[in-house]
Amino acid sequence: MDWHQVWELVSLPDNVPIVLLLLMVPFYTWLAFREAGRNDRLIAALELDPDMRKTHHRVPYPWKPGWPKTVHVWPHLLKREFLAAIIVTTVMIVWSIVLDAPLEEPANPSLTMNPSKAPWYFLGLQELLVYFDPWIAGVVLPSIILMGLMAIPYIDVNPLGNGYYTWKQRKFAIATFLFGFLVLWVLLVIIGTFIRGPGWLWFNLGDTWDHHRVDHQVNYDLHDFFGVTGVWQVFFFGLAFVGGFCAIVGGITHLWVVKCMPLMRKRMSLVQYATMLQLWVLMIFVVAKIIARLAFTVKNFWVTPWFNV
Amino acid sequence: MSHGHDEAPPEPEIPAGEGNPGGLLTKLRAKAKSPAQLQAELKKTQVWKSIFRHKLDDSPRNRSLAVLSSVFLHLHPARINRDAVRYSFTWGMGGITFYLFVLLTLTGTLLMFYFHPSKGEAYRDIMFLQHDVPFGNLLRNMHRWCAHAMVITTWLHMMRVFMSGSYKPPREFNWNIGVMLLLFTMLLSFTGYLLPDDQLGFWAVTVGTNMARATPVMGHEGPFGPELGFTAFNDVRFALLGGSVVDANALLRAYIWHCIAIPIIAAVLLIVHFWRIRKDGAISGPAPVMLASEITD
Ligand code: HEM
Numbered sequence: 001m002d003w004h005q006v007w008e009l010v011s012l013p014d015n016v017p018i019v020l021l022l023l024m025v026p027f028y029t030w031l032a033f034r035e036a037g038r039n040d041r042l043i044a045a046l047e048l049d050p051d052m053r054k055t056h057h058r059v060p061y062p063w064k065p066g067w068p069k070t071v072h073v074w075p076h077l078l079k080r081e082f083l084a085a086i087i088v089t090t091v092m093i094v095w096s097i098v099l100d101a102p103l104e105e106p107a108n109p110s111l112t113m114n115p116s117k118a119p120w121y122f123l124g125l126q127e128l129l130v131y132f133d134p135w136i137a138g139v140v141l142p143s144i145i146l147m148g149l150m151a152i153p154y155i156d157v158n159p160l161g162n163g164y165y166t167w168k169q170r171k172f173a174i175a176t177f178l179f180g181f182l183v184l185w186v187l188l189v190i191i192g193t194f195i196r197g198p199g200w201l202w203f204n205l206g207d208t209w210d211h212h213r214v215d216h217q218v219n220y221d222l223h224d225f226f227g228v229t230g231v232w233q234v235f236f237f238g239l240a241f242v243g244g245f246c247a248i249v250g251g252i253t254h255l256w257v258v259k260c261m262p263l264m265r266k267r268m269s270l271v272q273y274a275t276m277l278q279l280w281v282l283m284i285f286v287v288a289k290i291i292a293r294l295a296f297t298v299k300n301f302w303v304t305p306w307f308n309v
Numbered sequence: 310m311s312h313g314h315d316e317a318p319p320e321p322e323i324p325a326g327e328g329n330p331g332g333l334l335t336k337l338r339a340k341a342k343s344p345a346q347l348q349a350e351l352k353k354t355q356v357w358k359s360i361f362r363h364k365l366d367d368s369p370r371n372r373s374l375a376v377l378s379s380v381f382l383h384l385h386p387a388r389i390n391r392d393a394v395r396y397s398f399t400w401g402m403g404g405i406t407f408y409l410f411v412l413l414t415l416t417g418t419l420l421m422f423y424f425h426p427s428k429g430e431a432y433r434d435i436m437f438l439q440h441d442v443p444f445g446n447l448l449r450n451m452h453r454w455c456a457h458a459m460v461i462t463t464w465l466h467m468m469r470v471f472m473s474g475s476y477k478p479p480r481e482f483n484w485n486i487g488v489m490l491l492l493f494t495m496l497l498s499f500t501g502y503l504l505p506d507d508q509l510g511f512w513a514v515t516v517g518t519n520m521a522r523a524t525p526v527m528g529h530e531g532p533f534g535p536e537l538g539f540t541a542f543n544d545v546r547f548a549l550l551g552g553s554v555v556d557a558n559a560l561l562r563a564y565i566w567h568c569i570a571i572p573i574i575a576a577v578l579l580i581v582h583f584w585r586i587r588k589d590g591a592i593s594g595p596a597p598v599m600l601a602s603e604i605t606d
Contacts, residue, residue, distance in 0.1 A: 014509070017457035021464075028400060028465055032472040035397055043598050058597030061392050070388040072372045077385060077394050084401050085408055092412065092458065096450035103439065106432045107511035109554060116512035119502050121460050121495055126516065135531045138520025149488045152471075153481035159604055161474040163596030170474065177471050181464075267606065307525075307532040 001206040009194055009205075013102045018120050018193050025186055029178070035165035043168065059164070114198045114211065123192025124185050130200065131289045133308050141286070148279045152177075155276045157267040172261060180283060219299040221308075222292075231305060238302025242309055245288070245301070250281045384583050392595045398473065399592065402466035406494075407579065409459040416452040417568065424504070426564035428557045431506040456498045463494045475593040483585040486578055493575045500567035506560060514563070515555050521546040 010019055038060040046053050057063040071077075105111075118126045128137035160169040167174060197203040198211045223229075228237045254277065257265050265273065292298040302309040342350070351357055363374035373387035392398065423442055424434045438445035467487065470476055476484035503514040521544075522530040528546060529539040541553040551558030586592065 014457075017454075017461060020458075021461050024461060024465060028468060031397060031400070032469065036472070039598050043600060046598070047600055047602060053600070059392055059595050061395070061595070063391075067391070069391060071391045071394065072369065072388055073385045074372045074375045074382070074387075077389060078376075078382070080394055080396075080401070081404060084405060088405055088408055089412075092409075092451055092455055093447075095454050096447055099450065099454070100439075100446065101450050101453035102507075102509055103435055103505055104508035107506050107508060107555075109511070109556075111508070113508055113512040116516050118513050118517045119499055120457075121498065122517060125520075134520050134523035135525050135528070139524045139528075139531070146488060146492060149491075150485050153476040153478075153484050156477065159477075159606070160599050160601060162477040162599070163473060163475060163594030164598055165473050165595075166598070169601065174472065181468060 002208040003206070005208050006206055013099055014120060015193055016099060018190065021186065022190065025182065029182070032165055033167065036167040039164050039166045040168045043166065115196060115200055117192070117196075120189060120193050123196075124188035127188045127192040127196065128286075131286075131293050135307065136309070144279075144282060151275055151279065155268070155272045155279075157264065157272065172264070176280070176283075184283070184286065217297060219293070219297050221300040221303050222298055223303065225298075235302075235304050238300070238304065238309065242302045246281050246285065249284050250277050253277060253280055384587070386587065386591050389591060390594070393592045395595070398595050400465065400469050402462055402469050406459055406462040406466050409455050409462060410575070410579070412455045413452060413459065414572065416448055416455065417572075419448055420452055421568060426504070426561050428506065428560060431504060431560060435505045435507075456501060459494060460498055463491055467491060473594060477593075480585075480589045480593060483582060483589060486582045486585065490575065490578050490582060493571055493578065497567065497571045497575065500563045500571065503555070503560060503563040504567065511555055514559070518546055518549055518555065518559075521549055 009015060042056075042058070042060045046056060046058070104113075117123060125137060125142060128141060131137070132141070156173050158170055158173060160166070161173075194205055195202055197207075197209040198213065199215065201213060201215055203209055221234075222241060223234050223237045226237065228234055268276070289301070292301075300308040352361075362378045364371055376382045376385050376387050420438070423438050423445065425431060435449070438449050440446075442448070470484065470487065499514075499517060503510040522528045522541075524534070524545050525531045526533050526537060527539065527544060528534045529541050529544040534544060541547065547553060549559075549562070550556075551562050
């Protein structure tokens with residue numbers, strides 16, 4: 001265990017924000033689930049008790065008849081905003097006094113930084129470069145992430161959980177979102193920052209970054225395992241595999257939805273449902289490629305003269 | 310203990326006559342107004358009334374007017390859901406993100422006074438800020454760390470909006486404005502990264518923009534790019550960098566995107582974002598819980 005290396009990584013000025021992220025993301029995930037738990041217990045009680053349903057004010061916070069449902073912004077909200085502003089200002093000033101922003105040597109195109117890394121918030125995408133061609137990792141996937149995010153309100157047809165935290169009423173939506181955010185985004189950022197060393201090689205946290213390490217690992221394309229050769233054979237093999245993979249994952253998901261979430265299916269139009277399935281299949285596909293590469297040294301599923309997938 | 314103006318000390322009697330002809334001072338004194346009177350009169354002047362449009366004594370009406378008649382505060386409604394002020398609902402995250410944006414605008418403007426976006430000068434200006442400009446180093450650090458913090462708080466704000474189901478009708482469109490803000494927040498940070506013109510920024514932006522080479526159809530290394538006649542000298546990456554490598558033109562372009570174009574775009578989006586929060590019926594909750602058994606469709 002090379003603690004010096006760990007410290008060097010963690011204390012690198014531009015990595016400090018990620019340490020902050022590492023603390024804040026779990027905290028807020030916990031906070032959201034604590035609130036969800038409160039609401040879910042209230043919901044369970046209301047479902048059981050029709051009388052309570054008629055009289056209860058339906059939030060898990062204290063309320064008595066006669067109390068107004070709203071409060072004045074001045075001072076109840078403004079004092080909190082003012083306090084928040086003071087705290088944020090203090091934190092930022094202290095942070096800025098204690099830690100200097102980095103400034104390396106002047107830019108020098110002939111002296112490559114190794115590893116050369118994008119700013120930390122893009123390292124998830126840079127990590128995807130290991131698993132995908134640059135046009136997919138750098139252009140297609142980010143576009144799909146953005147479009148997927150924008151599609152969320154239009155494909156989530158569940159009328160429950162509008163404006164309050166809940167887990168039990170929105171399991172599928174929340175699990176999917178958190179998997180995407182926590183694993184495919186935040187975790188990849190962390191891997192890109194703390195695990196990827198010189199040559200973008202994998203160094204477990206605590207391994208010394210050896211700048212002379214050479215990776216002897218040979219990566220295969222999927223068709224190599226099946227002894228497929230010849231441009232067109234390889235092309236159609238890959239096409240069939242990727243198409244088959246998507247069809248199977250999509251089919252299984254469809255069966256699961258129909259069996260376990262029939263109401264969701266019923267509420268969706270075909271366009272909504274197809275969009276949802278596509279995004280879901282794509283997410284699984286990204287996971288599959290990551291696992292294939294890390295566990296089985298498989299680089300590409302589909303090799304063509306123009307692009308690889 | 311007495312505190313000055315609370316209890317004025319007794320004034321010495323000045324006898325009429327010698328040194329005080331006609332007791333003028335005494336007469337003037339009698340005419341003098343108390344601070345409370347003066348204050349009351351001040352509030353009747355045209356100047357005062359032109360600035361403050363409502364009374365200031367504590368009444369529900371004035372509390373509402375305080376918010377509604379101020380351009381800065383009227384982004385808020387006069388009253389809100391009594392539980393919406395709980396930290397556990399919004400986490401204050403959108404507000405904190407906006408506050409960081411304000412801090413970044415202030416520190417960024419000050420930094421611009423010392424910065425020339427050209428090769429050679431840029432790096433020297435940063436050194437100058439760090440070592441010679443009074444509080445220059447603090448200024449630069451504040452700008453840097455606020456930028457990083459804003460990226461984090463934007464992500465967390467998105468997570469809270471998702472987890473509280475606040476993108477559901479009628480807030481779908483505002484969620485989309487939010488996604489745009491997410492994109493531009495990260496682009497703001499990214500374009501700023503190059504400006505010190507050091508190794509860190511240079512290679513980060515080189516790595517980042519290299520992806521643009523691979524843009525399908527429009528990049529010279531992307532699928533079908535070369536087939537369509539794109540080279541390193543006419544593809545999208547060339548357009549972003551103003552050249553085929555990260556150099557003087559890229560620095561100037563990053564500067565303009567960073568200091569002018571993206572802040573304007575982000576500000577417009579923020580205006581729409583805030584306006585929409587009000588128009589969509591203020592903050593979404595904490596809303597009364599609904600039950601599956603009560604939904605009919
Ligand atoms: C520059 C970045 C952003 C700023 C400054 C900002 C600011 C705010 C503020 C101040 C609020 C009021 C409530 C709160 O504090 O939570 C809010 C609400 C909201 N934001 Fe943002 N936001 C940003 C980015 C985003 C993003 C990335 C999303 C989603 C993808 C988003 C979606 C929403 C929605 C849907 C609401 C309404 C929430 C509700 O009614 O409960 N915003 N935003």
